[in-house]
Amino acid sequence: IAGITQAPTSQILAAGRRMTLRCTQDMRHNAMYWYRQDLGLGLRLIHYSNTAGTTGKGEVPDGYSVSRANTDDFPLTLASAVPSQTSVYFCASSRLSGRDNEQFFGPGTRLTVL
């Protein structure tokens, strides 16, 4: 089934630990994105990648890193987690052509940092 998947579904993490959130899409979309969603703050872009091999910073990139070694995968790494990174994280992808920039979202990862 074509789409975008994220893993894990949820995670509880001790502060200071390293964590990688995984995101995979099989739609051959050029662009991929990571957002965090917090109550009252809406969706905020963390990092993005317009094509394999390139990445860019979004609105709230500090404390996060990404890589885009291939078209399908776009992992998000928290090098040393802090409680303020407790959030729901959404990965998304888009073609960046055709119908402009319609985005397809994954189901989300709920992360709690204690």
Next chain:
Amino acid sequence: GEDVEQSLFLSVREGDSSVINCTYTDSSSTYLYWYKQEPGAGLQLLTYIFSNMDMKQDQRLTVLLNKKDKHLSLRIADTQTGDSAIYFCDRGGTALIFGKGTTLSVSS
């Protein structure tokens, strides 16, 4: 101000019409979008409008676009409990700015 602004909450009774409004500061995008987020799920595209259109109707949904005033609205006719969700306006393009979303609560 914010690039995209929406009111945070809307509460309606089942069967009534709902109108969710969005204002944005700039859009050179070909399309503008409305996304729906149901509880515990990611966003899904609900509808979109081509930037040279004023209105688009899709079953119970009507999208109105006023480019001069930079205003986008979503009207849901005969609102159902299943319409309860958060609705996000996206002005399109590569700027990737979503509003904070409007939480629609439908009571029976």
